[in-house]
Amino acid sequence: MNNLRKNRLIDETFRYFGIACTLFGLVMLAIFIGKILLDGAGRIDWDFIMSLPSRKPEKAGILTAWTGTTWILGLTAIIAIPIGVAAGIYLEEYGNKNRLASIVEINIANLAGVPSIIYGLLGLEIFVRTLKLGGSLLAGAFTLALLILPIIIVATREALKAVPGSLREASYGMGATKWQTIWYQVLPASSGGILTGIILSLSRAVGETAPLIVIGALAYVPFIAKSPMDEFTVLPMQIFNWVSRPQHGFIVNAASAIIILLIITFILNGIAIYLRNKWQKKINW
Amino acid sequence: MRKLNERIIEAGLALCGGLTILTTVGIIYVLFSESWGFFSRVFFFDFITDTEWTPLFTQKHYGILPLLSGTFIVTLISIIVALPVGLTIAIFLNEYAPKGFRQNVKPALEILAAVPTVVYGFFALTVVTPFLQVIIPGLGSFNALSAGIVMGIMIIPMVSSLSEDALFAIPKTLKEASYGMGATRFQTAFKVAVPAAASGIIVSVILAIGRAIGETMIVSIAAGQQPILTLDPRDAVETITAYIVQVSLGDVEHGSLEYQTIFAAGITLFLFTFILNNISFWMKKKYQERYE
Known part of the structure; x- marks a missing residue:
């Protein structure tokens, strides 16, 4: 009987430990968002959003950073979406038993595990040096597109897999x-799932910093990019630059820029989760 | 004609899938070719045994x-x-x-x-x-x-x-x-x-x-x-x-x-x-x- 009570006690204790661990992550997230809001919310105003960078923290703004992020987001999407979806279609619908498809599959699993900074080194050699794009928006977008391709491909395959054979x-x-079936039946039926994956991958691209540093994105860009060949900065770069400075004013700026970056990230994730739920509910094969 | 179109589309899709392999090849090629230059100037043995990493200083050491x-x-x-x-x-x-x-x-x-x-x-x-x-x-x-x-x-x-x-x-x-x-x-x-x-x-x-x-x-x-x-x-x-x-x-x-x-x-x-x-x-x- 004593042993039984001991076991029950251990069991109950672990339950509370489990609750504590689960809350640990969430509490950290809360502390963290609270701290950033406390530091940065007061600094956000129209001037902060519409000002160019400056050496004086109270004058500096994020205009070049968020326009750069918008550019990068758009270009990366244009490059990565068609290629990623096409590759996903090929692997799921065409290449079921052939050799190329199985090699590509193992390859994608491997690519998904390659650190993002390595993609930066690839982009530096191929896009910046060999194709002579320099530290331009286009070079950055190509690099990030390669980075998020595996995510889009895997999401496309999952979505296509969910479409029942009877429809085909x-x-x-x-x-x-075959192509008419895919284009008119399978793709529309799986569009919700594909879109979810695309948006999640773009949210990943928005937050990436390391590969862009390596390809030579600049921290200080005193003008708004007008063409894909212009030099650029993005929000995470601007945050990184401000965090590395000793003056307290820049830390405040960094917190404010983080709020903007988090808003963008959470909106993208929110849309993705909404689409996923809606898509899962609607489709009852 | 229809058949040809289908073929072209399949080839295009396969090309996109193949691009991921090209990415891997690109990564390996870039890393190896530039490292090759590095290891032709720095002994591999030094790279893995030297206890100092100071490539940006005047007194250079290349220990990883x-x-x-x-x-x-x-x-x-x-x-x-x-x-x-x-x-x-x-x-x-x-x-x-x-x-x-x-x-x-x-x-x-x-x-x-x-x-x-x-x-x-x-x-x-x-x-x-x-x-x-x-x-x-x-x-x-x-x-x-x-x-x-x-x-x-x-x-x-x-x-x-x-x-x-x-x-x-x-x-x-x-x-x-x-x-x-x-x-x-x-x-x-x-x-x-x-x-x-x-x-x-x-x-x-x-x-x-x-x-x-x-x-x-x-x-x-x-x-x-x-x-x-x-x-x-x-x-x-x-x-x-x-x-x-x-x-x-x-x-x-x-x-x-x-x-x-x-x-x-x-x-x-x-x-x-x-x-x-x-x-x-x-x-x-x-x-x-x-x-x-």
């Missing part, structure tokens, strides 16, 4: 070709 | 060990934080928590994984380090401990989510048998579920280690830039990734030995993550076969 068979039965 | 020790200590601290907490969360959500709780907590934890790493760096520098300085007098403003702890918090959801999947995948009958023998949830979790899901849990830890080794921004901001051969968590250290960032921020001439050092550091990093990836891939394959 019905389309074939009507005399449609 | 200080960067490896920096990477190792930060990674170790992060795993010490993330493994117990992450595994406990996984067990708790799987055995103890009511279903509704689990469905709410999992997405909340995923938020931790969605926060950009530069933000974690800010957190380490402005919250965790000052807090640690109160507990440990004399702690510098850059140290391995703070960066490691914050990195651990960042990878908690990775460990917990993957471990939970592994625990969820073991056959229900196994656990029911344990409960039927009168075991408590704790006994069932640790004597039946965890051993049965061990390979999946190990995979989650390996992937987490890979993530920690390659993490850049937290260490660049909070761990410092001193490549010292040390395993003391209170010291400022420099990781492989932080070194690459340090050089990239400066003006380094293309083709110079300094320029090539970041590729030599990069290939070392790539090798470690490549090995870890393949171990986890291999383990995943093996353990999937066991239950299907």
